[in-house]
Amino acid sequence: MSEPLLVFFALAALAVIGAVSLILQKHPIHSALSLIVVMVALAGLFLLMGAEFVAAVQIIVYGGAIMVLFVFVIMLLNAGVEEHTSLSKMAGPPGLLLVAALAAFVAATIAKSGTGVQAAAQTGALSSTKGISEMVFKDFVYPFELTSFLILVAILGATVLAQREKS
Amino acid sequence: MHFLFATRDELFIAIAKIAVLLFIVLTVNAYLTWFERKVVAHIQSRWGPHRVGPHGLLQPLADGVKFFFKEDPTPAGVDRFVYYLAPLLALGLALTSIAIIPFGPEPLRVFGHDIYLGIAPPNLNIGILALFAITALGVYGVALAGWASNSKYPLLGGLRSAAQMVSYELALTMSLVGVLLMAGTFNLRDIINAQAPLAGHPDHGMLGWNIWPQILGFFCFFTAAVAETNRVPFDLPEAEQELVAGFHTEYASFKFAMFFIAEYTSMITVSCLCTIMFFGGWLSPFPASWTLAHYLPSVVLIPFGLWVIMDGFRYETTLGRVVLPVVGTVITVLGLVFIVFPHVNAFIQAPFWFISKVLLFLFVYVWMRGTLPRFRYDQLMAFGWKLLLPISMANVAISSFVILVKMQWGAK
Numbered sequence: 171m172s173e174p175l176l177v178f179f180a181l182a183a184l185a186v187i188g189a190v191s192l193i194l195q196k197h198p199i200h201s202a203l204s205l206i207v208v209m210v211a212l213a214g215l216f217l218l219m220g221a222e223f224v225a226a227v228q229i230i231v232y233g234g235a236i237m238v239l240f241v242f243v244i245m246l247l248n249a250g251v252e253e254h255t256s257l258s259k260m261a262g263p264p265g266l267l268l269v270a271a272l273a274a275f276v277a278a279t280i281a282k283s284g285t286g287v288q289a290a291a292q293t294g295a296l297s298s299t300k301g302i303s304e305m306v307f308k309d310f311v312y313p314f315e316l317t318s319f320l321i322l323v324a325i326l327g328a329t330v331l332a333q334r335e336k337s
Numbered sequence: 338m339h340f341l342f343a344t345r346d347e348l349f350i351a352i353a354k355i356a357v358l359l360f361i362v363l364t365v366n367a368y369l370t371w372f373e374r375k376v377v378a379h380i381q382s383r384w385g386p387h388r389v390g391p392h393g394l395l396q397p398l399a400d401g402v403k404f405f406f407k408e409d410p411t412p413a414g415v416d417r418f419v420y421y422l423a424p425l426l427a428l429g430l431a432l433t434s435i436a437i438i439p440f441g442p443e444p445l446r447v448f449g450h451d452i453y454l455g456i457a458p459p460n461l462n463i464g465i466l467a468l469f470a471i472t473a474l475g476v477y478g479v480a481l482a483g484w485a486s487n488s489k490y491p492l493l494g495g496l497r498s499a500a501q502m503v504s505y506e507l508a509l510t511m512s513l514v515g516v517l518l519m520a521g522t523f524n525l526r527d528i529i530n531a532q533a534p535l536a537g538h539p540d541h542g543m544l545g546w547n548i549w550p551q552i553l554g555f556f557c558f559f560t561a562a563v564a565e566t567n568r569v570p571f572d573l574p575e576a577e578q579e580l581v582a583g584f585h586t587e588y589a590s591f592k593f594a595m596f597f598i599a600e601y602t603s604m605i606t607v608s609c610l611c612t613i614m615f616f617g618g619w620l621s622p623f624p625a626s627w628t629l630a631h632y633l634p635s636v637v638l639i640p641f642g643l644w645v646i647m648d649g650f651r652y653e654t655t656l657g658r659v660v661l662p663v664v665g666t667v668i669t670v671l672g673l674v675f676i677v678f679p680h681v682n683a684f685i686q687a688p689f690w691f692i693s694k695v696l697l698f699l700f701v702y703v704w705m706r707g708t709l710p711r712f713r714y715d716q717l718m719a720f721g722w723k724l725l726l727p728i729s730m731a732n733v734a735i736s737s738f739v740i741l742v743k744m745q746w747g748a749k
Contacts, residue, residue: 203419222466225463226466227466229473230470233473234473234474241477241481241499242496245483299463
């Protein structure tokens with residue numbers, strides 16, 4: 171087994187363990203911490219594929235900004251241990267079924283494409299910062315600007331809602 | 338490990354570098370506390386620490402020993418895992434960020450190996466982004482410490498710090514965009530080299546640094562960075578009049594020391610970053626044609642060493658009369674070595690300027706702590722969102738416009 175593959179499996183295992191722990195943890199803060207582990211492990215996987223920029227942005231945006239907001243809200247609401255209602259207990263078996271279906275679908279897709287996991291490693295134009303900026307600001311500039319506009323609308327909406335509550 | 342390190346030697350070099358840098362950083366941290374106490378004391382017309390060792394120089398050592406031997410109680414009702422994780426996170430991330438800083442341009446040749454000053458490889462293309470990623474995770478140390486302590490003051494401190502760091506991170510990142518646009522890279526070494534004069538162009542020394550075109554960016558960056566490191570005047574998370582000691586109220590002994598070291602290490606990182614991004618990193622402030630400026634390290638070291646020797650002979654305690662002249666002699670000899678051996682002198686130019694600039698910024702940090710009062714919480718938020726963020730955005734717009742004009746009309 172080659173070293174990159176070894177590192178890949180270590181990071182992938184970390185991501186999977188983090189994701190399972192996210193579901194199984196009783197306390198919201200522990201779940202949020204598990205999600206951070208998943209994000210960081212994913213960033214490591216991106217780095218392994220040579221996508222340095224995406225890896226850094228993954229940690230800055232997801233591991234940092236978004237998860238800090240999660241933790242902040244959990245701390246602010248002082249959320250306690252998760253309560254299990256009869257409905258949430260019922261959600262278990264169908265959830266497991268869905269997981270099995272999704273895993274089978276992904277496995278089938280990979281098997282059909284006929285290439286190994288290693289082939290997903292893309293280096294070159296897509297991974298470099300310059301390549302990404304050219305893609306976002308040249309080839310896909312209109313979808314990109316539209317997405318930013320959508321986010322702006324969401325920010326305005328949040329501001330309006332907060333204002334209304336105040337008065 | 339052929340994938341990460343080409344040879345076994347490189348692995349050993351990396352481990353040795355980490356050990357050396359860790360030792361240096363922890364020592365500098367310890368003496369930074371001494372420096373801070375001395376400077377703040379003199380600002381307030383006091384003497385500061387002067388009992389333990391000559392000029393109180395052994396005070397950091399005494400403090401360190403005290404931290405080790407103090408009782409380390411864990412309060413009842415804390416979330417144990419997170420309570421222990423938080424100081425580890427804070428210290429680990431702070432120390433990791435130092436690893437990305439390059440300290441000198443030329444590799445040191447030892448036994449046929451090129452050893453670059455700094456742990457990260459010289460071609461780390463996401464240098465500044467990696468630093469931001471580590472800073473982004475650094476919030477958790479403080480926020481989780483506040484939450485896990487299961488006590489109201491730490492919780493308030495943790496909440497404040499999370500809100501403050503998220504708010505100022507925006508301005509921190511935006512303020513550097515101008516510099517990145519000018520350099521056209523994220524690589525810290527290339528950012529420094531972009532401030533050096535181009536081949537065939539006149540050498541203006543410090544006039545080529547980023548601080549002049551990016552003065553707005555520097556203002557925003559330094560302010561936001563002080564807020565990110567939770568230092569005065571932005572030390573709301575540990576405002577002792579309101580929150581006892583903020584997020585680390587329930588931490589004692591070495592766990593408290595870990596937060597303390599983390600804070601001082603981030604101060605060093607921020608000072609290094611200011612130096613690299615805006616003050617030309619290891620570049621000399623004088624044009625290369627001023628050959629006399631090459632002897633400045635000696636000109637600084639020799640009189641300082643002689644002064645330490647003189648001061649040592651007059652010192653009150655016997656220990657001081659022995660230790661201070663020895664230290665002074667070492668400094669003087671170092672200065673003489675730089676004069677006698679031109680190779681050594683040429684090599685230490687870059688680290689000398691880098692360290693001098695970093696020390697200057699550390700002094701500014703301490704100076705601010707001795708001078709400025711703390712912000713009120715609403716002032717802090719208004720300052721970050723309504724002043725720093727718009728200014729740094731305007732800086733991005735102006736910088737990109739100027740760069741565009743230069744590209745269009747070729748006025749370089």
